[in-house]
Amino acid sequence: MPLLAELIAVEKIFPHTTHSKDRLKALVRLLMGRKIGTGSRVLHDIDLQVRRGESLAIIGANGAGKSTLLKILTGVLRPTSGKVMVNASVAALLELGAGFQNEFSGMENIRLKASLLGMSRQELAEKLDDILAFADIGESIHEPVKHYSSGMVVRLGFAVITAVNPDLLITDEILAVGDESFQQKCIRWIEQYLENGGTLLMVSHSMYQVQKLCKQAVWIDAGTIRMSGDVFRVTQSYLAWHEQKSAKERILSRQSNGNGQYRIKKFQLGAAEDTDITELKQGGSLCVEVELNQPDEQAPVVLFGLVRADGTPIYGVSSDQDNIQATQLGNNLCRYRISFDQLALLPGSYSLRAHAMDPQGLRVCDTQELPFIVTGASREMGFVNLPHTWKD
Numbered sequence: 001m002p003l004l005a006e007l008i009a010v011e012k013i014f015p016h017t018t019h020s021k022d023r024l025k026a027l028v029r030l031l032m033g034r035k036i037g038t039g040s041r042v043l044h045d046i047d048l049q050v051r052r053g054e055s056l057a058i059i060g061a062n063g064a065g066k067s068t069l070l071k072i073l074t075g076v077l078r079p080t081s082g083k084v085m086v087n088a089s090v091a092a093l094l095e096l097g098a099g100f101q102n103e104f105s106g107m108e109n110i111r112l113k114a115s116l117l118g119m120s121r122q123e124l125a126e127k128l129d130d131i132l133a134f135a136d137i138g139e140s141i142h143e144p145v146k147h148y149s150s151g152m153v154v155r156l157g158f159a160v161i162t163a164v165n166p167d168l169l170i171t172d173e174i175l176a177v178g179d180e181s182f183q184q185k186c187i188r189w190i191e192q193y194l195e196n197g198g199t200l201l202m203v204s205h206s207m208y209q210v211q212k213l214c215k216q217a218v219w220i221d222a223g224t225i226r227m228s229g230d231v232f233r234v235t236q237s238y239l240a241w242h243e244q245k246s247a248k249e250r251i252l253s254r255q256s257n258g259n260g261q262y263r264i265k266k267f268q269l270g271a272a273e274d275t276d277i278t279e280l281k282q283g284g285s286l287c288v289e290v291e292l293n294q295p296d297e298q299a300p301v302v303l304f305g306l307v308r309a310d311g312t313p314i315y316g317v318s319s320d321q322d323n324i325q326a327t328q329l330g331n332n333l334c335r336y337r338i339s340f341d342q343l344a345l346l347p348g349s350y351s352l353r354a355h356a357m358d359p360q361g362l363r364v365c366d367t368q369e370l371p372f373i374v375t376g377a378s379r380e381m382g383f384v385n386l387p388h389t390w391k392d
Helices: 020-031 066-073 106-116 121-135 138-142 150-164 180-195 207-213 231-245
Strands: 003-015 039-051 055-059 081-086 090-093 168-172 199-203 216-221 224-230 264-270 279-281 286-293 301-308 313-318 327-330 333-340 348-357 364-375
Touching: 003 066, 039 066, 039 199, 039 224, 055 066, 055 207, 055 231, 066 081, 066 168, 066 199, 090 150, 106 121, 106 138, 106 150, 121 150, 150 180, 180 199, 180 207, 199 207, 207 231, 216 231, 224 231, 231 348, 231 364, 264 348, 264 364, 286 301, 286 348
Parallel strands: 055 199, 055 216, 090 168, 168 199, 279 364
Antiparallel strands: 003 039, 003 081, 216 224, 264 286, 286 333, 301 313, 301 348, 327 333, 348 364
C-alpha cells in the first residue's frame, strides 16, 4: 500500500519560556533560523509510517506527546529536527474548536472550514443539507460558535469532515466529547469510511474505541515509541503497564518475604507443556507449582489468589478448602500442584499469589507473587469470559 504520511527521526523541543530572558533567547534563535538549544523534549526519534487504507491508533499516558505528534503531521507545528512527508488530502479534528471563529455563526464557520479543506462553493452547496443533518444542532446553526457547548462544536466540526471524505482522517479524542448517540453516529461513519478505503489516524484514551476502529497501534511513552504493531497486543501491553503503575501492592516476583517456619522455597507458573511463562493465550491452561518448608509432620496449607495487576481480587482457592494433601518431597519440603484449565480470564495483566499458611490455615506465614499476561483478540470487558447465548 502506498505511503500517505511518513515521519523520520522526528524530534520536538519546546524552549523554556518561564522567564522573559528565556523567551527573548528563544525568539532570537527563531529569527536567526537556529535550532533550539535547550528546552522540554516532547518527542524524540519518532519514525512512523501511515499507509493508505490503514487504521492506526496513537496511545499513551497524558503528556506522552501524542497530540504534539498529530500537530506535526498536520503542519500545525514544525519539528525541531527530522523529516515529515505527507502525500494526501488531510482532514484533522484536533483541539476542540480548532479552526472555528468564535464570533462567527455555525453556518459561517461551515463555509470557512469547508474552504480550508478545499471544497468549492458548488460542492458545499450540494452537501450542505447533509452537513446540517449530521450536525443536528437545529437553529443554533445561526448562532455564534462562542455560545455553543463543547458537544455542539464537535458536531459541527465532524459534520464538515463527513462531507469532505479525505484521504487521511486525523482525530484527537474527538469521540470523547458529545452525547452517546452522536458518538455512535461518528463511529458508524468512521467504520463506513474505512470500509471504503479511507485511512484513519486517531488518538484516544478509550481502548475499547481503539480496538473497535483500528487494526494497528503505536504506544508513545515519554516522547518515544515504546511499542507498535497489532492493536490488541499493543493495547493489552499498555493496559498492563498502566495497571502495574497504579498498583497499590508491590509486585514481589520470585523473592520470598517470609520469616516464619512455613516458607515458600519454589514458586513457578507454567503452561500446559510445563514451560515457564510470562504470557498465556486466552483460554489456555495455567499450571502452578509451589514447594514449601515443612518442619514437622503437619504440612502447611497453601492458598492461591488471582488478582489483576492493580490488586483487584478475582479468585482464590486453598488446599484445605478442597481437602488436598501435600506431596512429601523429603528434606523437610512438600509440594502442591494445581492447574487452571481453559482459563476464563480476558486479555490483560494479572498476578498469581501463593500464600504459605500454618497447618490449620489460620495464619499467613509467607507470600510470593508472579505476574503474567493473558493475550488474545477480545473486545469484551471486565475480567472473565462468561459463556453466553443471544436469544431472539
